[in-house]
Amino acid sequence: xxxxxxxxxxxxxxxxxxxxxxxxxxxxxxxxxxxxxxxxxxxxxxxxxxxxxxxxxxxxxxxxxxxxxxxxxxxxxxxxxxxxxxxxxxxxxxxxxxxxxxxxxxxxxxxxxxxxxxxxxxxxxxxxxxxxxxxxxxxxxxxxxxxxxxxxxxxxxxxxxxxxxxxxxxxxxxxxxxxxxxxxxxxxxxxxxxxxxxxxxxxxxxxxxxxxxxxxxxxxxxxxxxxxxxxxxxxxxxxxxxxxxxxxxxxxxxxxxxxxxxxxxxxxxxxxxxxxxxxxxxxxxxxxxxxxxxxxxxxxxxxxxxxxxxxxxxxxxxxxxxxxxxxxxxxxxxxxxxxxxxxxxxxxxxxxxxxxxxxxxxxxxxxxxxxxxxxxxxxxxxxxxxxxxxxxxxxxxxxxxxxxxxxxxxxxxxxxxxxxxxxxxxxxxxxxxxxxxxxxxxxxxxxxxxxxxxxxxxxxxxxxxxxxxxxxxxxxxxxxxxxxxxxxxxxxxxxxxxxxxxxxxxxxxxxxxxxxxxxxxxxxxxxxxxxxxxxxxxxxxxxxxxxxxxxxxxxxxxxxxxxxxxxxxxxxxxxxxxxxxxxxxxxxxxxxxxxxxxxxxxxxxxxxxxxxxx
RNA sequence: GCGGGUGUAGCUCAGCUGGUUAGAGCGCCUGCCUGUCACGCAGGAGGCCGAGGGUUCAAGUCCCUUCACUCGCGCCA
Numbered sequence: 001x002x003x004x005x006x007x008x009x010x011x012x013x014x015x016x017x018x019x020x021x022x023x024x025x026x027x028x029x030x031x032x033x034x035x036x037x038x039x040x041x042x043x044x045x046x047x048x049x050x051x052x053x054x055x056x057x058x059x060x061x062x063x064x065x066x067x068x069x070x071x072x073x074x075x076x077x078x079x080x081x082x083x084x085x086x087x088x089x090x091x092x093x094x095x096x097x098x099x100x101x102x103x104x105x106x107x108x109x110x111x112x113x114x115x116x117x118x119x120x121x122x123x124x125x126x127x128x129x130x131x132x133x134x135x136x137x138x139x140x141x142x143x144x145x146x147x148x149x150x151x152x153x154x155x156x157x158x159x160x161x162x163x164x165x166x167x168x169x170x171x172x173x174x175x176x177x178x179x180x181x182x183x184x185x186x187x188x189x190x191x192x193x194x195x196x197x198x199x200x201x202x203x204x205x206x207x208x209x210x211x212x213x214x215x216x217x218x219x220x221x222x223x224x225x226x227x228x229x230x231x232x233x234x235x236x237x238x239x240x241x242x243x244x245x246x247x248x249x250x251x252x253x254x255x256x257x258x259x260x261x262x263x264x265x266x267x268x269x270x271x272x273x274x275x276x277x278x279x280x281x282x283x284x285x286x287x288x289x290x291x292x293x294x295x296x297x298x299x300x301x302x303x304x305x306x307x308x309x310x311x312x313x314x315x316x317x318x319x320x321x322x323x324x325x326x327x328x329x330x331x332x333x334x335x336x337x338x339x340x341x342x343x344x345x346x347x348x349x350x351x352x353x354x355x356x357x358x359x360x361x362x363x364x365x366x367x368x369x370x371x372x373x374x375x376x377x378x379x380x381x382x383x384x385x386x387x388x389x390x391x392x393x394x395x396x397x398x399x400x401x402x403x404x405x406x407x408x409x410x411x412x413x414x415x416x417x418x419x420x421x422x423x424x425x426x427x428x429x430x431x432x433x434x435x436x437x438x439x440x441x442x443x444x445x446x447x448x449x450x451x452x453x454x455x456x457x458x459x460x461x462x463x464x465x466x467x468x469x470x471x472x473x474x475x476x477x478x479x480x481x482x483x484x485x486x487x488x489x490x491x492x493x494x495x496x497x498x499x500x501x502x503x504x505x506x507x508x509x510x511x512x513x514x515x516x517x518x519x520x521x522x523x524x525x526x527x528x529x530x531x532x533x534x535x536x537x538x539x540x541x542x543x544x545x546x547x548x549x550x551x552x553x554x555x556x557x558x559x560x561x562x563x564x565x566x567x568x569x570x571x572x573x574x575x576x577x578x579x580x581x582x583x584x585x586x587x588x589x590x591x592x593x594x595x596x597x598x599x600x601x602x603x604x605x606x607x608x609x610x611x612x613x614x
Numbered sequence: 615g616c617g618g619g620u621g622u623a624g625c626u627c628a629g630c631u632g633g634u635u636a637g638a639g640c641g642c643c644u645g646c647c648u649g650u651c652a653c654g655c656a657g658g659a660g661g662c663c664g665a666g667g668g669u670u671c672a673a674g675u676c677c678c679u680u681c682a683c684u685c686g687c688g689c690c691a
Contacts (some may be wrong), residue, residue: 029651036648053648067641084649092651111624111642118640118652120626125683178691198691225690469691505691578684 004072004104010046014093017079023048023096024072024104026136027065029117037063038095041073044141048091050075052098062101068116068133070105073098124569128583131574143571146269147559151218153265154239154555157258163216163241168203170196170220176533177470179223182234185599196222199552201471202537204242205509208548209540215242218555226578229567230501232556233580236568239558241506242550248492248508251549252448256281259496259503259553263444266562274442281446281496289449291334294426296452299500300445302433306414306425307403309335312395313415320390322362323415334414334425335403338432342370342408348435349385352412355431361424365413367391369405387413444498444561451475452493455486455522466523468493472507473549474519481518496553498561506551513541 005024012021025043032038037059039050050073052062065071075096086092113129114122116136127134134140155165174181174195181195197203199221207215219240227233239258243251256279267274282300289296292305310332313323323333341348349366356364371382383396391399403411412432414425433439454474456467464486472491474480480489492508510516516538520530530538559571569575576582596603 031650031653032647033650033653034647036650038650038653040651047651049651051649081649084651086651089651114625115641118625120640122625123621123683126625175691179689201691223690226688228690229685231690466691471691579682 001074008045009041009043009048010090012048012077012091012094012096014079016077017094019077020074020099021077021096022072022074023050025070026116027067027069027071030065030067032063039065039098041071041096042136046091047089049086049089049095050098051078051095056098058098058101062098065103066108068112068136069103069108072102072104074100124577125583128569128575128577131584135573140570143559143563143565144573146266146563147555147571147573150262150266150559150562151555153262154258155218157261158216158239158241161214161254161258163214164212166204166207166212166215166217168197168200168207168217168219172197172203175202176529177466179225182222182224185601187599190600198223199238200240201469202534204240204550205471205511205537205548206540208242208244209511209537209543209545211244211546213244215550216240219552224580227576227580230557230560232568232572233576233578237555238504238552239555240550240552242548244546244548246508246547246549248450248494248549251506251508251551252280252283252494255496255504255506255551255553256446259446259498262558263498263562267444269562270564272442274444276444277446281448283448283450285451286449286453286490287451290422294334294422294424294429296449296495297497297500297502298447298449299430299439300447301440301443301499302429303438303440304336304338304429304433304436306334306336306422306429309333309399309402309411309413312391312398312402315395315398317392318390318395320387323413326415326417329417331416332418332421334421335399336412336414336425336429336432337403337405338410338412338436339406340408341410341436342368349410352428352432352435356428359424359427361414361416364428365415366410367396367399367413368410369396369400369407371407382407385410446496446498449495449497450493451490452495453487454489454491454493454519457487464523466519467491468505469507470516470519470523471509473510474515478512478515478518481515481522486522492549494551496551501557501561502554503557503561504551504553506549508547508549511541511545511547513538516541 001022004022006022009023009025012023023041023043025041028040028042028047030037030039035054037052039052039062040047041050052059073096075098077094078097079094080092112133113126114133116133119137119139122134135144158165171184171194174183174193175198179198181198184194184196186192186194200217200219204215204217217240219238220235221238222235224234225231241255243254246254260276260279263276267276284292284298286296289298291308292298294306310327312318313320313333314327318324323331327333353364365385365387367383367385367388369382370384383391388396399405399411405411412428414421414428416424453467454472455464457463458465468491472493475490475492476484494506495502496504496506510519517527517530520527556568556571560568563571565571574582574584576587581587
């Protein structure tokens with residue numbers, strides 16, 4: 001017989017009755033009846049009930065076994081009587097009658113800091129410090145298995161499409177753009193540092209210039225920025241993709257089936273089968289997304305949309321002063337149509353109004369289009385609500401036309417400077433959708449956001465800057481850069497969004513040195529910077545670079561969506577906490593003086609932290 | 615860096631306008647129990663109420679400071 005097991009804890013059925021078997025695993029739960037003891041043995045695969053009674057000389061010893069001890073049990077498989085079968089368990093038809101057992105782990109003596117056999121919610125610090133216990137628990141264990149399966153599915157689908165997986169360096173050069181780098185001091189070159197890659201961006205482009213045509217990698221990315229619920233601190237994984245001789249449409253056509261198929265494959269993970277929007281995914285220009293959804297990652301499960309109605313409130317016959325004053329200052333008015341809410345109680349509108357005030361807005365004005373009214377201005381507008389009396393019938397008719405109002409609908413208004421009105425309207429859209437309970441359930445809705453602006457004004461400096469990434473190809477090429485107002489130039493830059501989560505950004509790259517020089521010049525960077533900071537790639541552009549592009553969907557976020565988890569740490573085996581500490585391994589940590597000396601580092605700590613580091 | 619929330623037994627939490635000896639469930643220990651499957655029953659141990667300071671006759675509760683965790687903002691080409 002095998003040293004540890006002949007079967008796994010999910011294997012045995014009634015048909016195995018009579019066999020002598022050995023199973024191994026953790027003591028999941030004990031039910032001690034005095035003369036009779038049940039013990040659930042758990043491994044990765046499942047649970048099997050072990051039984052022993054007090055005519056067995058081992059009874060006392062087994063009775064003393066603590067939860068989470070690792071044991072192997074040898075015994076005979078016995079079919080249970082009909083009344084004692086457990087239909088909730090795949091192995092519930094049988095039990096193993098213990099004849100011998102062996103303690104395989106060191107005996108557990110301390111109190112368990114968290115109970116493996118319970119789904120009680122625990123504080124995250126405890127869960128992270130004892131991650132190995134948390135990972136034994138059903139929910140997290142399943143999430144990590146899902147992650148493994150999603151990753152191998154992604155790999156298989158990419159390989160099937162003719163992509164090859166490459167490795168790129170982990171120790172590389174710091175890049176001036178983007179997030180803060182993690183730095184690694186060089187021993188050999190005093191005072192110089194490697195950086196961990198924020199993404200293999202330049203390497204994957206260089207692989208295209210090296211003629212490999214189709215690249216992918218499940219790539220670790222490192223960024224020293226603060227965490228969010230959907231943003232793991234320190235490191236995360238991307239399905240990094242790059243292709244040569246492609247247009248934007250070719251990239252979309254390559255990625256869409258991968259995303260669709262993977263989501264379709266795992267969309268039943270939560271126990272309910274979710275629908276997945278079919279390719280081709282909806283394409284929404286950035287400007288349209290900002291207007292209609294108030295952000296660049298719209299949740300299309302929410303059917304509400306935002307419209308611009310500034311022209312209506314600018315009309316001379318509309319006398320709503322609060323909006324008029326703002327419009328004169330360059331403000332805009334945005335409206336959200338809420339279908340068929342005329343019979344909602346007053347509290348529905350009041351609640352939204354006080355929500356808006358809580359968000360720092362003066363309020364959330366609205367008009368309820370209660371009756372038909374006159375579309376030609378001859379009768380009253382039919383509108384009701386605090387703003388309605390300032391908007392005469394003709395203007396109300398105009399609002400009806402602009403927003404597609406049907407009688408019984410309401411319009412909510414947001415008025416502010418454009419940069420504030422759009423995001424606030426986006427928040428209001430979400431809030432109203434939630435309050436109306438119109439957000440679709442059990443569906444993954446994908447879209448592409450396209451035509452991102454190439455440049456934007458940097459708030460801090462007031463100067464032009466790349467709005468996304470300096471490697472994107474401007475639409476219109478060199479000619480656009482030379483002739484167009486930079487702020488009107490779009491890039492071949494796109495995001496994949498699913499249910500309001502930004503899964504990926506990508507671009508057709510700028511592979512022409514001349515165009516890149518011009519783009520950098522507009523962003524205020526001389527040619528020398530390009531040479532100095534991106535020398536390797538800049539040189540490659542001069543020696544035959546194919547047109548290329550790609551994208552990089554976030555693996556953690558894909559798994560998070562599929563697992564329907566609100567927090568990204570629920571799909572990472574060993575995540576760091578929000579302060580970027582690994583509570584299990586104790587990272588970051590102090591190092592020996594000699595180690596610092598080896599890499600030529602002298603500490604210069606902020607005063608408040610001197611004590612902690614000494 | 616900033617703002618919100620939380621911090622009470624090993625764990626999850628309750629503890630009202632300040633008022634005797636700070637509670638519950640799970641876990642742990644002891645005893646009873648031969649068909650449970652979240653087994654049951656009886657008993658028990660376990661608390662510097664995150665830390666420091668203050669107000670008060672009296673502080674888990676009020677005030678100040680600080681720390682930890684968490685959510686968000688900044689940040690994330």
